[in-house]
Amino acid sequence: MDVRSQVSMVFHLDKCIGCHTCSIACKNIWTDRKGAEYMWWNNVETKPGTGYPTKWEDQEIYKGGWEKNGDSVSLKGAGKFKGLKNIFHNPHLPVLDDYYEPWTYKYQDLFTAPEGDDQPTARPVSLVTGEHMDVQAGPNWDDDLGGSPDYARQDYNLNQLSQAEQEAMFQLERMTFFYLPRICNHCLNPACVASCPSGAIYKRGEDGVVLINQERCRAWRMCVTACPYKKSYYNWHTGKSEKCVLCYPRLESGQAPACFHSCVGRIRYLGVLLYDADKIQKIASVPEDQLVDAQMDIYLDPFDPEVIRKAQLNGIADSTIEAAQKSPVYKFVKVWKLALPLHPEFRTLPNLFYVPALLPTMATVSNGIYDSTSKSLWNDVSQNRLPMKYLASLFTAGNTSKIVEVMKRLMAVRLHRRGVTVGDLNRNEISSAMSEAQVDAETADAIFRLTSLATFDERFVIPPAHREESIEMLENTGDVKGNTGFGFKERPARGL
Amino acid sequence: MSRDFSMVAKHADQWIPCHAGSDGAFWMGVTHVILKEYHADRQVPYFMEYVKRYTDCPFLVELEKEGDHYKPGRMLRANRISKYKDIENGDWQLLNIDAANGRLVCPKGTIGSRWAKEKTGNWNLKYEDFLDNSAYDPELTLLNQSDDVYQVEFVEYGLKKTALRGIPVKMVETIDGNKVPVATIYDLAMGQYGVGRGLKGEYPASYDDDKQAYTPAWQEIFTGVGRETVIKFAHEWAGTAEITKGKCMVIVGAAINHWFHGNLMYRAAIMAQLFTGCNGVNGGGMNHYVGQEKLAPVDSWSTIMAAKDWVPGNRLQQAPIWHYINSDQWRYDSNQMDYNSVPKDNKYSQMHSADWTVMSVRNGWMPFYPQYNKSNLDVVKDAEASGAKTDDEIRKYIVEKLKSKDLRHSVADPDDEINFPRNWFIWRGNALMSSAKGHEYMLDHYLGTHNNKIADEVAGRLVSEIIWREAPKGKMDLVVDINFRMDTSALYSDIVLPTASWYEKADLNSTDLHSFIHPLSAAVAPVWESRSDWQIFQALAKKVSELAPAHLPKPVKDVINAPLSHDSPDEITQPRMQDWAKGECEPVPGKTMHKLVFVERDYTQIYNKFISLGPNIKSATLGAHGVSFMADDVYAEMLEDKRHVQKVNGVEYPSVKEDVEAVNAVLTLSTLTNGKLNDRAYKNMEKKTGLVLADLGEGSKDVRIDYKDLQSQPRRYNTSPLWSGLMNNGRAYCAYTYNVDRLVPWRTLTGRQHTYLDHDGYIAFGEHFTTYKPSPTPQVYGDIRKTVNDGKAVMLNVLTPHGKWHIHSTYGDTLRMLTLSRGIEPCWMSEEDAAAIGVKDNDWVEVYNDHGVYCTRACVSARIPRGVCIVYHSPERTYTVPKSQVRGNRRAGGHNSFTRVHLKPNLMTGGYAQFSFHFNYWGPVGANRDTHALVRRMDKVEF
Numbered sequence A: 001m002d003v004r005s006q007v008s009m010v011f012h013l014d015k016c017i018g019c020h021t022c023s024i025a026c027k028n029i030w031t032d033r034k035g036a037e038y039m040w041w042n043n044v045e046t047k048p049g050t051g052y053p054t055k056w057e058d059q060e061i062y063k064g065g066w067e068k069n070g071d072s073v074s075l076k077g078a079g080k081f082k083g084l085k086n087i088f089h090n091p092h093l094p095v096l097d098d099y100y101e102p103w104t105y106k107y108q109d110l111f112t113a114p115e116g117d118d119q120p121t122a123r124p125v126s127l128v129t130g131e132h133m134d135v136q137a138g139p140n141w142d143d144d145l146g147g148s149p150d151y152a153r154q155d156y157n158l159n160q161l162s163q164a165e166q167e168a169m170f171q172l173e174r175m176t177f178f179y180l181p182r183i184c185n186h187c188l189n190p191a192c193v194a195s196c197p198s199g200a201i202y203k204r205g206e207d208g209v210v211l212i213n214q215e216r217c218r219a220w221r222m223c224v225t226a227c228p229y230k231k232s233y234y235n236w237h238t239g240k241s242e243k244c245v246l247c248y249p250r251l252e253s254g255q256a257p258a259c260f261h262s263c264v265g266r267i268r269y270l271g272v273l274l275y276d277a278d279k280i281q282k283i284a285s286v287p288e289d290q291l292v293d294a295q296m297d298i299y300l301d302p303f304d305p306e307v308i309r310k311a312q313l314n315g316i317a318d319s320t321i322e323a324a325q326k327s328p329v330y331k332f333v334k335v336w337k338l339a340l341p342l343h344p345e346f347r348t349l350p351n352l353f354y355v356p357a358l359l360p361t362m363a364t365v366s367n368g369i370y371d372s373t374s375k376s377l378w379n380d381v382s383q384n385r386l387p388m389k390y391l392a393s394l395f396t397a398g399n400t401s402k403i404v405e406v407m408k409r410l411m412a413v414r415l416h417r418r419g420v421t422v423g424d425l426n427r428n429e430i431s432s433a434m435s436e437a438q439v440d441a442e443t444a445d446a447i448f449r450l451t452s453l454a455t456f457d458e459r460f461v462i463p464p465a466h467r468e469e470s471i472e473m474l475e476n477t478g479d480v481k482g483n484t485g486f487g488f489k490e491r492p493a494r495g496l
Numbered sequence B: 001m002s003r004d005f006s007m008v009a010k011h012a013d014q015w016i017p018c019h020a021g022s023d024g025a026f027w028m029g030v031t032h033v034i035l036k037e038y039h040a041d042r043q044v045p046y047f048m049e050y051v052k053r054y055t056d057c058p059f060l061v062e063l064e065k066e067g068d069h070y071k072p073g074r075m076l077r078a079n080r081i082s083k084y085k086d087i088e089n090g091d092w093q094l095l096n097i098d099a100a101n102g103r104l105v106c107p108k109g110t111i112g113s114r115w116a117k118e119k120t121g122n123w124n125l126k127y128e129d130f131l132d133n134s135a136y137d138p139e140l141t142l143l144n145q146s147d148d149v150y151q152v153e154f155v156e157y158g159l160k161k162t163a164l165r166g167i168p169v170k171m172v173e174t175i176d177g178n179k180v181p182v183a184t185i186y187d188l189a190m191g192q193y194g195v196g197r198g199l200k201g202e203y204p205a206s207y208d209d210d211k212q213a214y215t216p217a218w219q220e221i222f223t224g225v226g227r228e229t230v231i232k233f234a235h236e237w238a239g240t241a242e243i244t245k246g247k248c249m250v251i252v253g254a255a256i257n258h259w260f261h262g263n264l265m266y267r268a269a270i271m272a273q274l275f276t277g278c279n280g281v282n283g284g285g286m287n288h289y290v291g292q293e294k295l296a297p298v299d300s301w302s303t304i305m306a307a308k309d310w311v312p313g314n315r316l317q318q319a320p321i322w323h324y325i326n327s328d329q330w331r332y333d334s335n336q337m338d339y340n341s342v343p344k345d346n347k348y349s350q351m352h353s354a355d356w357t358v359m360s361v362r363n364g365w366m367p368f369y370p371q372y373n374k375s376n377l378d379v380v381k382d383a384e385a386s387g388a389k390t391d392d393e394i395r396k397y398i399v400e401k402l403k404s405k406d407l408r409h410s411v412a413d414p415d416d417e418i419n420f421p422r423n424w425f426i427w428r429g430n431a432l433m434s435s436a437k438g439h440e441y442m443l444d445h446y447l448g449t450h451n452n453k454i455a456d457e458v459a460g461r462l463v464s465e466i467i468w469r470e471a472p473k474g475k476m477d478l479v480v481d482i483n484f485r486m487d488t489s490a491l492y493s494d495i496v497l498p499t500a501s502w503y504e505k506a507d508l509n510s511t512d513l514h515s516f517i518h519p520l521s522a523a524v525a526p527v528w529e530s531r532s533d534w535q536i537f538q539a540l541a542k543k544v545s546e547l548a549p550a551h552l553p554k555p556v557k558d559v560i561n562a563p564l565s566h567d568s569p570d571e572i573t574q575p576r577m578q579d580w581a582k583g584e585c586e587p588v589p590g591k592t593m594h595k596l597v598f599v600e601r602d603y604t605q606i607y608n609k610f611i612s613l614g615p616n617i618k619s620a621t622l623g624a625h626g627v628s629f630m631a632d633d634v635y636a637e638m639l640e641d642k643r644h645v646q647k648v649n650g651v652e653y654p655s656v657k658e659d660v661e662a663v664n665a666v667l668t669l670s671t672l673t674n675g676k677l678n679d680r681a682y683k684n685m686e687k688k689t690g691l692v693l694a695d696l697g698e699g700s701k702d703v704r705i706d707y708k709d710l711q712s713q714p715r716r717y718n719t720s721p722l723w724s725g726l727m728n729n730g731r732a733y734c735a736y737t738y739n740v741d742r743l744v745p746w747r748t749l750t751g752r753q754h755t756y757l758d759h760d761g762y763i764a765f766g767e768h769f770t771t772y773k774p775s776p777t778p779q780v781y782g783d784i785r786k787t788v789n790d791g792k793a794v795m796l797n798v799l800t801p802h803g804k805w806h807i808h809s810t811y812g813d814t815l816r817m818l819t820l821s822r823g824i825e826p827c828w829m830s831e832e833d834a835a836a837i838g839v840k841d842n843d844w845v846e847v848y849n850d851h852g853v854y855c856t857r858a859c860v861s862a863r864i865p866r867g868v869c870i871v872y873h874s875p876e877r878t879y880t881v882p883k884s885q886v887r888g889n890r891r892a893g894g895h896n897s898f899t900r901v902h903l904k905p906n907l908m909t910g911g912y913a914q915f916s917f918h919f920n921y922w923g924p925v926g927a928n929r930d931t932h933a934l935v936r937r938m939d940k941v942e943f
C-alpha cells in the first residue's frame, strides 16, 4: 500500500445555477493575459451540448485519454512515442475555432465617429488579429440550450440513445438541461503528464495538484491533445502550455481556490482523499462497466489504523490525515456514494466528482394540453426528464444501474426530509425508499446538511501547507529570503 | 411556472409552461379547487380562522339591483345604519356580522379607525367593536342564515360571459329607511370563483365544466395547462399549507409586473395564499423580487434625500405617467378600452388613458410636473398681486383660475411649448434605454433625433381632456447623465457627469427584504474626474447658489401640487370617485383635488442647506409608512460632535458635507440603526393601535450602528415598525409577520388584506374581484397596425425578462459577460419559428413593429416554445447594433424600440385608502410584456 494524499473535489450539480461566477473568478486571476484570452481553466457547460472546446468529449476527434491495452493502458493519441513521430503534425489538436476567437469592441468609435444620420455603435474586433470580426463562437456558445439544433442535438452522449429518444429530449414534456462546470481533474493517472516529451508536467507530491513547469515547457502541445477533458491549453503568445493550478498559492495559505470560493450556488466541495498509488495501473485498466467501482476502491479509509500508519510512513502529515477524515469529498464519494467521476472511460482517474442533478419530472402533452402530474408528490427517478442512459454516458461509462442507485439515494433523502418537515407522506413509502437506497435517517440528515446548509468550513477542508517541507529542501534558508520583492525571479548567481 | 424552460425551471420538481401572460388564469383555477375542497366541502380550521381575522372576507358589500338581478357594489358603510350613524370617519368605517347573534358590528382596524382623532388607539385587528369595544366573532358566510338568496351577476372576461349565481343575502335597514341587501365578501368570492355550495344559479357543474369560470377545465383554454395538473397543484399547495400552517410561498421576478394585466395576475396568486393562510407566515407569502431596491432606513434616508430637513414639501413623480404624457406616447395610443377588457356600462371605463391621466392629476390621485402652464413662482406672485395674503387666499385664487381654465395643468396640454420639460438629469438609471418603454418615441419627442417609429397618431379624435396640437419634436434642451458607464443614455446626453462606482465611494446599500445594511467603501479613488453622486449634486447645488444672487436673489414662495398621499389622513378624503372638473363636486385642495403646499425657496442657500442637516429634524417627526417619532434629542447629540458640524450664517448644524457624514446621518436617525429611536417609534405605534408592541424593540434598544461598524461587517438592522417583517431573535425577514403575529392592521381600507376592492374605479373597470383578463392583441394594442408581414417574417410575442447576469444592462455589457453571451443580446426563438423563416442559429434577424426595430442575432433553442421570443433585458446601442433593412438602412435600436407605454387607468386612482399616492409604491406600470413584433432574417448586415 503506497498511501498518498490528493486534494479532491465534488460539484453538486443540483445546486449549479449556471451563473459562471466561477469562470469569471478564474479568468480574472489567471487568464486575463495576452495569448490566454481564449482559455477558461474553469468553464461551465450546458448539458446536453457540445461544450468547450466544441465536442471535446468525442475522442474519435481529439484522441485524448487512455485506452485499455490488456492489463495496462496506453495513451490514445499522443503518447511520447506516437507524439514524437508526429512531431510536426498533430492532427488531433484542437484549433482556435474549436474554442473560439476572443474579441473586444471598438469602443473608441463611440467617441470618434463623425457626425452622421444616426448613432455610432462599437463593432467587435478580434483580440488575436485586431480586425473586425463576425462572432461565431464563444466559451459557452450553447449556454442554456442556445443553438440547440447545432449543439445540444449533437451532444456526444446522445449516441447512446435511439433517434426517437433523442427527439423526445427536445419536446416540451421532456426537455431539460443542466450545467456542468469543469476544471482540471488533477487526475491520478494524468494523460497530460504522461504525454509530455519534455517532462514539464508533474503531479505535486503533497496534494496531487498537476502543474506545468513553464520553464521546461517546449511547446510540444502533446498535453493539449492527451488531456481528454481538454484542460491543458496552449498560449499562443508565450509559446507554453498552461492549465488550472487549482489556485495552489491560495491552497497553500488555507484558502479555497477562487472558483470554489466564489461559487454562488455553493455547489463545490474540496477535501483530501487518501489513495493507494500501487493500484493505479490495475484500476485504470479494468473493463468499462467496473470503472466507477474500481476507482472507488483506490480511495482509502482515513480512519483505518493501517492506512494511517502507512500514510505516516510515506511522510503524510498528521494534519493532512485529519483533513482527510473531515473531508466532505470523502463523504460524498466514498461513504454516501453520491458523487461520480466525469467520463471515467477516459481512464485518467479524475479527482473531480459530480452529484448528478434531479431534474423536473416528465410531463405529457395531448391535444396541446400539457400535464405534469404524478401519483406521488415527486415522481420516481424513472420519470426523470433525462434518460438514465444519457447520465450513464457522462458519469458511469455507460453503467445505468450505478446512476439509478445514486438518483434513488438522492430521492430517498428528499422523501425523508419531507417526512421531517411536513410529514404528509406515507411512512412506509419513505422507509421503503430509504432501505432500497441504503440510507438511514441519520445519514439522510447528514447528506441534507452538507448539501443544503453547509458553511464555508464544512465545504472546504483544506489540509494545511507544511512550509517546513519546502524549507527542508533548502541548504541555507537565508539564501532565498528577500529575493522576491527585489525583482529577481531566480537567485542571483554568485560566482561559478 | 414559466413559458420557456428557463434557468429556474431547471431546478424545479415540476415545470408548468403556461401560455405567456396566462398565469392569472392558472391561479384562478387553483383557487377554485382550494375554495371547493378546503373551504366548502371541508372547512380547514386554520384557513377559516385566517381569512376571518386577516382578510376582508367577513366584511359586508351592498348589492345593487339591475333589472332582475343584482351586482356587487361598495362595502356597506357604518354610518348608513342607525347604530353607527354618528361614528367618527363614518364613510370609512365598515361592517361585519357577529356570528354569535347575527347583529351588525363595526370592527376596529379599518382606515376610519386609523385616522380617528377622537377615539384614538383602536387601530388593531382585535375582534372588538370600534364603538363600544364589545367582543364579537366575525361571520364569514350567510349560507345558513340568509334572509334570501339573490341572483348576482359575475362577469368573466376570458370567454366574455356573465353568469348569474345565487348569493345568500341579509337585508339591512339603513338610516334612510330603506332595506338594502348585503352579502359577505366571502360569499361573493365563492360566487366569483364559481363554488356553488348547493346554491342556485350558473355555477360550474364540476371541475370539468369548461364553460363556467373558474374551473380547472376553464383555465385550460387560456393556459394550455391540463386540469389534472391544476388540481394536483392545488392539493399539494393547500395540503402543505394546512399541515404547515401557511408555509407556501410564491417567488416571482419582475416579469408579471410588466404585463398590462399584471395587477390581476398578482392578485390571482395572492388569493390562493390568502385562502390558505400563507401571508405573514415565515416560509410562506408573496415574494416579488422587483422594486425591492428600496432603502431600508427609509425614515431618515427619505428625509435627507428629499431635503425635508429644510423644506417640508417635494415633487416626486410617478415615472410611467410622466413619460406616457411627455414623450407623447399617448398620441399613438388608441382608447384603452379597445384592448382592455372592461364593462361598457360606465363612462370611466370608456376614457382614453391620457384623459384619465389628466383627471387623475387634477383630482390629486397622481402627481405630475411641471404643474401649470405658468411658472409656479409667478402663479403665487399673481395671486399676491391680486390681493391674496394668506395661504388659503392664494389657494382660493389658484382654484378659481383652474376652474375658469385661465390656469391649466401642464398634464392637460403637454405639447404646448410652455409645458415642455426642458432639462433632464438622468441619474444612474438608463432612462433612455433599459427602462425607456417607448424608446423611439423619446428619441423623437424628447430629443428630436433619428428614430425608427412608423406608428400613426391615433389619439386625436379619442381624447377630450388633453389638448391635441401638432406633435413637437425635441422637447428637451439639455440632457445630463450621471453615470459610471457609457450606456445608451450617456450616448445621447449633452453632458455626462462621471460618477464613482461602488468601490470608489462611501455609501450604503440595503433593501427591506434582506434585513442587512451594507457599506460601500472606496477600495480605490474615483477614476479620472468622477465623484460620488453626493459630491456631484453638492457641486451642482454650489453652482446654483453662486448664480442665484444674479437671478433669484430673494426668497420666493413656491406652490407644490401634491397628490393625496398614502399613510396620511389624505387617504380618507375621497370616499367616492368624483371629478371636480366635470362638476361632480367642488374643487377643494387636499380633499377633492390635489393639495396646494407652500414652501419658501432661497436659491442662494441651496448649497448651505445641502451640506448641513436642517432644523426641521428638531421640530417635526421623522418616519415613513405611517410610523413617526421625534429625533430632536439625537439631533442635539449630533451637534455636540464638533468634528462634524457646519456653521452656516452663524448657526451650527450637523454636517452632511462629506459622504461619510451623510451616511452617518442616515444611520444615526433611523429606527433601523438607532435603537433609542426605534423604541420611541414602537411606543408611538402602541398609542395608535392600543396594542403592546414596544417589546419588539426592547432587544435592540441600545443598538447604534455607524459607518465604521458596517465597514468591519455588514449588520442586520433592527426589527422596526417601518417594515412588516419581525426579525427578533434571528428570525428571518418575512413580510406581514408583524400584522399576523401582533394584530397591527394592514394599511388598507379594512385594515385587512383585500380580496375585494370596492373603489368606484375598480368597480368601473371590473376589477373589484380578482379576475382574469386576456392579454391585449397586437392589432388593437397598436404594435402591428402599419407593419406588414410580407410572408418572410413571423409574428411573435416578445418577452424581455431580466437576463441571468444583468441588472438591466449593467454587468451584462461588460466585455467578460458579453463574451459569455455571444457578444450581443440575442433574440431567443424556438426551433420551429426559426425554421419557418429560414433562420439558423446566430443568423442576423430584425425584430420590428410599428414602434421601432432591434437588429440582433438569433439564438435558436428548443427551450423556447413557439409563438414567443425572448430578448433579455437589456441591450445597449453602444455595441454591435447594425443598420436596419426594414427601416431603410438606418441604425436599429434596442429592446425598448419595440415597446410603448400603456397605462391601466384604475391604477391611477387616489385619495382612497391604499389607493393613495406613495412614491415608488402606487401607480401604473409601463407594461411591455404584451408586445408583439415581427421577426425576419437579415440578408445584408451593415454597420
Ligand code: SF4
Binding pocket: A183, A184, A185, A186, A187, A190, A191, A192, A193, A210, A226, A227, A228, A229, A230, A231, A232, A243, A348
Ligand atoms: S484533467 Fe487533463 S490536464 Fe487535468 S490532470 Fe487530468 S489529464 Fe491532466
Ligand code: SF4
Binding pocket: A015, A016, A017, A018, A019, A020, A021, A022, A023, A044, A179, A181, A262, A263, A264, A265, A266, A267
Ligand atoms: S459559480 Fe457555482 S453555481 Fe455558478 S456556474 Fe460556477 S459552479 Fe455553477
